[in-house]
Amino acid sequence: MNKAFEDVMAERRRQIEAEGFDTAHDDGHGEGDLALAGACYARYVGTCSPFGYTGISAPKDWPWSPKWFKPTTPRRDLVKAAALILAEIERLDRATAQTVSEPVTAVRCSECGWIGESTDLGAEGECGGEGCPGTSVNEIADPAAMIRAWHDSDGHYCGKQLADAGYIAPRPATVNEAGALDMEPGATVWDLTAVGEAALNAAKAEG
Structure with missing residues (x-):
């Protein structure tokens, strides 16, 4: 060497x-x-x-x-x-x-709001949230639901699908953001695009 x-x-x-x-x-x-x-x-x-x-x-x-x-x-x-x-x-x-790798579906419990992956569900499809025995767990599929899940999970879920579809995009962090997030200025952060904003607003308008 x-x-x-x-x-x-x-x-x-x-x-x-x-x-x-x-x-x-x-x-x-x-x-x-x-x-x-x-x-x-x-x-x-x-x-x-x-x-x-x-x-x-x-x-x-x-x-x-x-x-x-x-x-x-x-x-x-x-x-x-x-x-x-x-x-x-x-x-x-x-x-x-x-x-x-094998795709994993993101899901949300309508009873407690828990967000996770389909592989986290119990044998009978029960929620993976702590203390919640509910089975009202639904796949996160439409754009607005994915955006909400991405936001509520601090970016842990649905990010790849949203990025691939153009609903979110990267940009450099500002000095203030870098300080708040403990990263160097210019590091990448992700934001909703105009397409993502439109999808979210449309869902809100529909009620």
């Missing part, structure tokens, strides 16, 4: 262990953000003089807050670039594994 490979793997471990950028964090980034960040570092090495590494602003296509762009030396920046691209490959592999 050569030193270059060892240094890239060490940087990847540092990102996870020292910075706290674990798989859950990486999965929260928008499509390609990690790869783009790596590309910015690699491109910077190719376009800048070795003596021009001070006082440099972040590239225009840098995906996060400018303060997170921290070039040091050409070799160090290439190590960071490789580690970021590796993180994106790992994120894509996890996303692919989730896509090909």
Whole structure:
């Protein structure tokens, strides 16, 4: 194993262990953000003089807050670039594994409001909510119901279906949001799109 490979793997471990950028964090980034960040570092090495590494602003296509762009030396920046691209490959592999896995239906109990997965139900279809023996559990299927479940579960349920259908979309977190959610500015958060708002408003109008 050569030193270059060892240094890239060490940087990847540092990102996870020292910075706290674990798989859950990486999965929260928008499509390609990690790869783009790596590309910015690699491109910077190719376009800048070795003596021009001070006082440099972040590239225009840098995906996060400018303060997170921290070039040091050409070799160090290439190590960071490789580690970021590796993180994106790992994120894509996890996303692919989730896509090909057996689909699970999200359900809600009309008696206690519990939200879960069909696999959480009891043998007779009873609710998985604590202390609720009810069996009035229904599949969350229409867009408005999925949006409500996504919101009520803090994004744990129905997110993929809503994103695939264009009802929610990612955007960079503002400074205030980042502080409230304990994330770095520019990290990805999800919001309703105009299509999602329209679906929710239509359901409200129908009563």
